[in-house]
Amino acid sequence: MKVILVGFGVIGKGVAKVIEEKKEYLKNKYGLDLKVVAICDRSGAAIDENGLDLKTALNVKEGTKKISNYPEKGTGMSIVEVIKTVNADAIVEATPTNIETGEPAKTHIIEAFKNGKHVITANKGPLALYFNELTSYAEKYNKIFRYEASVGGAMPIINLAKETLAGNEITEIKGILNGTTNYILTKMEKEKLDFDTVLKEAQELGIAETNPHQDISGLDTAAKIVILANSIMNRNVSIKDVKLEGITRITPEALTMANKSGYTIKLIGEVSKNKLEVCPKLIPIDSPMNVKGSLNVAMLNTDLAKEIVVVGRGAGDIETSSAILSDIISVYLRTKR
Amino acid sequence: MKVILVGFGVIGKGVAKVIEEKKEYLKNKYGLDLKVVAICDRSGAAIDENGLDLKTALNVKEGTKKISNYPEKGTGMSIVEVIKTVNADAIVEATPTNIETGEPAKTHIIEAFKNGKHVITANKGPLALYFNELTSYAEKYNKIFRYEASVGGAMPIINLAKETLAGNEITEIKGILNGTTNYILTKMEKEKLDFDTVLKEAQELGIAETNPHQDISGLDTAAKIVILANSIMNRNVSIKDVKLEGITRITPEALTMANKSGYTIKLIGEVSKNKLEVCPKLIPIDSPMNVKGSLNVAMLNTDLAKEIVVVGRGAGDIETSSAILSDIISVYLRTKR
Numbered sequence: 001m002k003v004i005l006v007g008f009g010v011i012g013k014g015v016a017k018v019i020e021e022k023k024e025y026l027k028n029k030y031g032l033d034l035k036v037v038a039i040c041d042r043s044g045a046a047i048d049e050n051g052l053d054l055k056t057a058l059n060v061k062e063g064t065k066k067i068s069n070y071p072e073k074g075t076g077m078s079i080v081e082v083i084k085t086v087n088a089d090a091i092v093e094a095t096p097t098n099i100e101t102g103e104p105a106k107t108h109i110i111e112a113f114k115n116g117k118h119v120i121t122a123n124k125g126p127l128a129l130y131f132n133e134l135t136s137y138a139e140k141y142n143k144i145f146r147y148e149a150s151v152g153g154a155m156p157i158i159n160l161a162k163e164t165l166a167g168n169e170i171t172e173i174k175g176i177l178n179g180t181t182n183y184i185l186t187k188m189e190k191e192k193l194d195f196d197t198v199l200k201e202a203q204e205l206g207i208a209e210t211n212p213h214q215d216i217s218g219l220d221t222a223a224k225i226v227i228l229a230n231s232i233m234n235r236n237v238s239i240k241d242v243k244l245e246g247i248t249r250i251t252p253e254a255l256t257m258a259n260k261s262g263y264t265i266k267l268i269g270e271v272s273k274n275k276l277e278v279c280p281k282l283i284p285i286d287s288p289m290n291v292k293g294s295l296n297v298a299m300l301n302t303d304l305a306k307e308i309v310v311v312g313r314g315a316g317d318i319e320t321s322s323a324i325l326s327d328i329i330s331v332y333l334r335t336k337r
Numbered sequence: 338m339k340v341i342l343v344g345f346g347v348i349g350k351g352v353a354k355v356i357e358e359k360k361e362y363l364k365n366k367y368g369l370d371l372k373v374v375a376i377c378d379r380s381g382a383a384i385d386e387n388g389l390d391l392k393t394a395l396n397v398k399e400g401t402k403k404i405s406n407y408p409e410k411g412t413g414m415s416i417v418e419v420i421k422t423v424n425a426d427a428i429v430e431a432t433p434t435n436i437e438t439g440e441p442a443k444t445h446i447i448e449a450f451k452n453g454k455h456v457i458t459a460n461k462g463p464l465a466l467y468f469n470e471l472t473s474y475a476e477k478y479n480k481i482f483r484y485e486a487s488v489g490g491a492m493p494i495i496n497l498a499k500e501t502l503a504g505n506e507i508t509e510i511k512g513i514l515n516g517t518t519n520y521i522l523t524k525m526e527k528e529k530l531d532f533d534t535v536l537k538e539a540q541e542l543g544i545a546e547t548n549p550h551q552d553i554s555g556l557d558t559a560a561k562i563v564i565l566a567n568s569i570m571n572r573n574v575s576i577k578d579v580k581l582e583g584i585t586r587i588t589p590e591a592l593t594m595a596n597k598s599g600y601t602i603k604l605i606g607e608v609s610k611n612k613l614e615v616c617p618k619l620i621p622i623d624s625p626m627n628v629k630g631s632l633n634v635a636m637l638n639t640d641l642a643k644e645i646v647v648v649g650r651g652a653g654d655i656e657t658s659s660a661i662l663s664d665i666i667s668v669y670l671r672t673k674r
Contacts, residue, residue: 018641022504030503154642156501164485164493164501166367167359167662288628288648297625304355304659305491311625311646322641325504 001034001332002049002088004117006079006108007095008041008067011122011149013058014317015092015324020054022325032332038086044068044076047086079104083111090118090144090331092324099214099223099239102126106134113137113145118335120327122149122320128223128239131230144334146327147231151224152177152296154319155312159326161232161300168302170232172272177224179294179314180208180215181247181267186292189255189264195248207294217246218267218278225269229276243277250280258282264290272301338371338669339386339425341454343416343445344432345378345404348459348486350395351654352429352661357391359662369669375423381405381413384423416441420448427455427481427668429661436551436560436576439463443471450474450482455672457664459486459657465560465576468567481671483664484568488561489514489633491656492649496663498569498637505639507569511607514561516631516651517545517552518584518604523629526592526601532585544631554583555604555615562606566613580614587617595619601627609638 005012019026019034026032035051043066046052052073060070068074083091091112093105106126112119119138121127126134127150138145148159152175161170176182180202187198199216202208214220222242229235247267258265263282266289270277283289288309291297296314301307313319342349356363356371363369372388380403383389389410397407405411420428428449430442443463449456456475458464463471464487475482485496489512498507513519517539524535536553539545551557559579566572584604595602600619603626607614620626625646628634633651638644650656 018504025506026504154645156497156645159501160493160497163663163667164496165659165663166666167355167363168659169362286627286629288625288632288634290623291625292623295625302659304655304662306650306653306656307648308491308493309646309648311644311648313643316643318641319643322502322505322639325641326500326502329503330500 001032001090001328002037003034003328004038004040004082004086004088004091005036006040006083006091006093008039008061009094009096010317011094011320012039013061014321015094016054016058018318018321018325026329030329030332032329034328037088038082039067040079040082041067044074045079045082046070046073047075047077047082048073049087079108080111083108083117084115088117089335090120090328092328093119093121093123095123097123097125099125099128099219102129106130109134110137113141113143116141116143118144118331120146120324120331122147122324124150124223124227128226131227132236144331146330147227148327149320149323151227152298152312153314153316154322155296155298155310155314157228157298157310158231159330160310165300165302165305165308168304170300170302172270172301173228173232173298174268174270174289175298176266176289176291176296177269177298177314178215178221178267179296180212181221182291182296183207183294184216185247185250185255185266188250188252189259192252192256194252195250216248218244221267221269221278225271225276225278229271233271235271235276237276241276243279245279247280259285266290338369338427339374340371340665341375341377341419341423341425341428342373343377343420343428343430345376345398346431346433347654348431348657349376350398351658352431353391353395355655355658355662363666367666367669369666371665374425375419376404377416377419378404381411382416382419383407383410384412384414384419385410386424416445417448420445420454421452425454426672427457427665429665430456430458430460432460434460434462436462436465436556439466443467446471447474450478450480453478453480455481455668457483457661457668459484459661461487461560461564465563468564469573481668483667484564485664486657486660488564489635489649490651490653491659492633492635492647492651494565494635494647495568496667497647502637502639502642502645505641507637507639509607509609509638510565510569510635511605512635513603513626513628513633514606514635514651515552515558515604516633517549518558519628519633520544520631521553522584522587522592522602522604525587525589526596529589529593531589532587553585555581558604558606558615562608562613562615566608570608572608574613578613580616582616584617596622603627
């Protein structure tokens with residue numbers, strides 16, 4: 001199986017590391033000989049239809065910031081050109097997320113389908129904005145479209161709901177889908193510090209981004225809840241449809257008061273037939289939803305299995321790559337015959 | 338797709354109810370026209386190659402206790418005879434579990450493979466005792482063998498580890514895999530009652546069985562941990578290899594003492610490369626493993642995704658049938674092309 005890595009930042013590099021590390025494992029366990037035939041970043045691409053050397057690719061990127069400096073196989077070719085011309089079974093779309101336009105990932109995904117390539121992505125932007133358009137391209141060109149890593153990082157949720165729980169109707173999903181806000185609230189609660197103090201500390205530790213708006217406003221969670229609504233619950237909604245409230249107004253006093261009554265406060269994304277919202281909610285202290293630090297959690301209500309709760313790491317390069325790798329393996333197993 | 342229901346007790350009836358209820362859903366969502374062509378119990382069988390009427394079958398069983406009384410299609414034919422002679426794609430093995438011999442389920446499973454039928458089962462006995470033998474029959478006859486429902490009821494674990502988390506090496510699994518013991522410990526802790534009092538009450542409520550030995554001795558958990566060891570972690574172990582301690586010696590005082598230090602006590606099954614044990618363990622009160630009542634929980638340690646926790650209902654006819662149905666759908670999707 002040949003794949004093109006589109007985007008070579010934190011996630012793209014994580015995927016390359018994982019594929020390199022798991023090469024023999026994949027061969028032995030699945031008979032999967034996985035070759036990365038192209039890697040793209042803003043500078044251009046490295047292309048080798050026999051498979052790039054991933055250690056070299058990672059070193060070149062580390063040393064020069066540009067994958068186009070890959071010895072001999074480097075080129076200034078654009079990403080779309082690579083998707084159109086390089087022979088491969090699938091692309092892994094891992095360019096930076098843009099939840100206002102979905103670009104450039106949206107174009108990459110559509111071009112991949114048009115050019116006969118399956119798509120695996122971690123990119124929330126295009127999924128949250130153009131879900132139906134993208135899935136209809138996948139159907140039209142009879143290609144597989146998988147995006148487990150777009151929600152909850154390593155925490156299984158989309159494939160869990162659609163495959164592991166097949167046969168169940170999912171009537172409601174609620175969860176903590178943003179690790180940064182969970183880290184902030186957990187710390188505020190434990191150390192009785194105010195929001196600004198904890199946010200600043202989290203930024204210094206690299207847990208919160210320099211521009212934390214998407215996390216603390218709830219927008220990031222909203223994008224994820226929209227993806228779950230469309231992909232698991234057959235709704236047809238966009239990020240503009242989400243009732244949204246962030247965590248900036250939560251005080252340590254509010255958390256202490258909640259604690260006294262046996263509750264904590266978490267930023268919860270929730271979707272059901274008639275609901276699509278992200279806002280801070282009271283959660284019983286002994287609820288399985290009360291997970292600490294930067295963990296993610298989701299509770300699925302289903303008609304047969306009843307409630308299923310899953311907890312995992314919502315971020316991290318290797319963790320997110322775990323979900324991407326399981327999608328790659330699934331594409332391989334579904335197409336090898 | 339045609340299936341034979343082998344065993345028509347609590348689980349078998351649950352499966353029939355779920356298939357009946359989900360008939361249209363399965364057609365619309367998966368294009369799956371699922372027919373139950375035979376149902377067996379100790380009295381004989383009901384057979385109709387065009388598909389039995391499941392409401393009639395459930396009524397006959399309810400009213401007369403014998404499926405062989407099914408109007409016109411009833412017969413005294415033995416289960417093995419049905420498996421050998423009735424044309425079907427798969428059997429659902431749901432006879433009572435025997436963790437000393439694995440019979441009669443073991444024979445049913447082997448006969449199914451020999452006669453070209455896939456097998457879906459919830460039956461712990463044969464899996465805990467003869468895992469390698471059974472999987473080698475499946476391989477020899479090129480048939481699919483699925484058993485999600487055998488561990489954790491509706492809680493996804495086997496397919497979660499093998500499929501949703503594909504690409505990950507699972508290095509450790511620990512969990513609460515028996516709802517009865519979790520119910521007893523939760524109640525002892527909350528109401529400060531002793532073991533015998535709570536057990537008696539649980540028996541009166543039908544939560545614990547009249548003979549609770551397998552649950553409270555840890556044997557039931559041991560069978561499940563052996564299934565996880567063999568199926569997910571490539572170990573080759575049997576129930577005799579499990580280091581085993583039950584919950585009968587736990588006192589309310591021990592629970593109170595644990596609580597004071599921030600812990601609770603749970604009956605934990607645990608498997609890793611060098612470990613295979615079931616015993617009461619201290620679990621931090623704020624751990625995701627501290628689930629209440631009769632819930633089940635499992636924590637999987639993996640190389641890429643790190644820790645994944647899953648919580649669900651470990652028992653119940655419809656809940657267990659949920660896992661069986663997802664296995665049926667998976668067999669259908671893998672074989673329809």
